[in-house]
Amino acid sequence: MKLAEALIIRADIQKRIEQLKIRIMRSAKVQEGEEPPEDPNELIQELDKLFLELTKIVRCINRTNASVEFSPGRTIADALAERDAISAKRNALECILEAAAIRQERYSKSEVKFVSTINIKEIQKTIDQLSKEYRELDAKIQEKNWTIDLME
DSSP, rough: OBBBHHHHHHHHHHHHHHHHHHHHHSSSOTTTTTTSSOOOHHHHHHHHHHHHHHHHHHHHHHHHHHHHHEEEEHHHHHHHHHHHHHHHHHHHHHHHHHHHOOOOOOSSSSSSOOOOSHHHHHHHHHHHHHHHHHHHHHHHHHHHTTTTTTOO
């Protein structure tokens, strides 16, 4: 199995867990004298099995990411950490940009006027560059995921 396939399976298990949680919550409490739509104890057993599957697949994914070389001197795990850092920095700058954006909502000249203390144009340029770096790195990671066999 390729790493990309394992990632798809992981996402599917996570989705099934969320759906199962909703079903359990619907069946966890009923009006006295009523029957739940499904047996919550059976659903909880199914949930336990899904978590075991999830743990197994995540261990294999993590083992593969930590062992396989992405580029010279860099593992897939290193590339994922770099991608996450780029994303976090971009998101932080977007929040700063939003805070610095001036919206003039003054109704008279006597009201307080706000001015930006940062160079919005430069920050937007940086955000655009980070977005490009993220896309390029993510594409390389996705490509690599389809060529690497999952480690058991």
